[in-house]
Amino acid sequence: MSSQQPILIAGAGLSSLLLARSLLRSHIPFQIFERDASLSFRGQGYRLRLSTEGLDAIEDVLGPDEFGRFYDICGKTGGSGFTALNAITGEQVEHKVPEKLGSRDGLTIGIARGEMRKFFLEGSEDFVQFNKNVVDYEESPNGVKVIFGDGSRSVEGSMLIIGDGLKSKVSKKLSEGKIKHYDTLVRGIHGQAPTLAFKGLEEGVYRFVDDSRGEEGNVSVITNIRSKDMDDPSIQFGWTMVGSPGLIKAPNDDYTIIGKTAADIAKSLTANWSPKLKPLFTEMVENEAAFWKITCSTPSGVPVWKNHPRITVIGDAVHSMTPAGGIGANTAVRDSALLGRLLGEAGGYREGITKEYEDKMRVYASEAVATSYGLAEKQFGIRIDEETSPTV
DSSP states (O other): OOSSOOEEEEOOSHHHHHHHHHHHHTTOOEEEEOSSSSTTSSOOOSEEEEOHHHHHHHHHHHHHHHHHHHHHHSEEEEOSSEEEEETTTOOEEESOOSOOOOOBTTEEEEEEHHHHHHHHHTTOGGGEESSOOEEEEEEETTEEEEEETTSOBOOOBSEEEEOSOTTOHHHHHHTTTOOOEEEEEEEEEEEEEEGGGGTTSOSEEEEEEEOTTGGGOOEEEEEEEOGGGTTOTTOEEEEEEEEOTTTSOOGGGOTTOBSHHHHHHHHHHTTTSOTTTTHHHHTOOGGGOEEEEEEEEOTTOOOOOOOBTTEEEOGGGTOOOOSGGGOHHHHHHHHHHHHHHHHHHHTSOOTTHHHHHHHHHHHHHHHHHHHHHHHHHHHHOOOOOTTTSOBO
């Protein structure tokens, strides 16, 4: 690392950690500040599907050798689209949902969020500070410092990259409130079960849909089954459940609850499902169950705010998305690759770099948010009014 001022990064999510890997390769100093006590402090959520664009971005950052090692740990599933099943009867209701999933080698590539974060962190361990909740920043003529929840301040950095998720306070300050994340009122549950629970299904990516509740709405589940892992009892497959507004409710509206409470709700909602699907829930690993709120940033596009030459935003902090289409994480790593490349070419901070990044990011990120929102409208009945819908 050089003796120049470090680049400060708020948050240790996927986009932040991949950006750090890019800076590490370019020998640009950085410091990451993460509010959690460790990478495994909270539930990691559902398994991520990597698109062609996402894989290309990761490969650009890691380089061929490290990417080869990353690709080896990813799960690979045959098939090019979802197989949709009626959750009650277990019967296939349409041949394929018109959404192509294959990204490389004709396979669907996926990896657990926790595994991905752990891989991206490699080499940057000494530059991450945990239990550091970034709540504000202050500027100086030649740099910027972050302010933590306890009132303390960081060292001065040449730049601040805001990557601390959709609840980021500093992204709202930077954009003067223009960056917004809407609560769709749709809720979900993440869960996992041992491979034995999936024996009733063949390899592929599935969507189970339960439309039996009429006007109450529907419940759907997405899961991914890899045949080569089916006989390994140490492996668990994950699933993601989504319910129309009102169908999934956490006690006291506390969606940070994990474990049996979430598991029991998932089991109740699937009590009358097909016998070949029910084991995913009756045999689930209860302590891995977790609630989640489905949010989406402004559907009409990433807003334009007054550019700051030393501060910008990446990942969910600027463009959160619904799970429809599996686009969110792939867009986040594109941010990392783009900004990392610009910083690497410049050797660190230079005037105009944040504007160049933001101008390019807004194009692909706005398209991604619109696509994700459009799919969620059809799949989950989500509706966002940018003037009246609640924000988080």
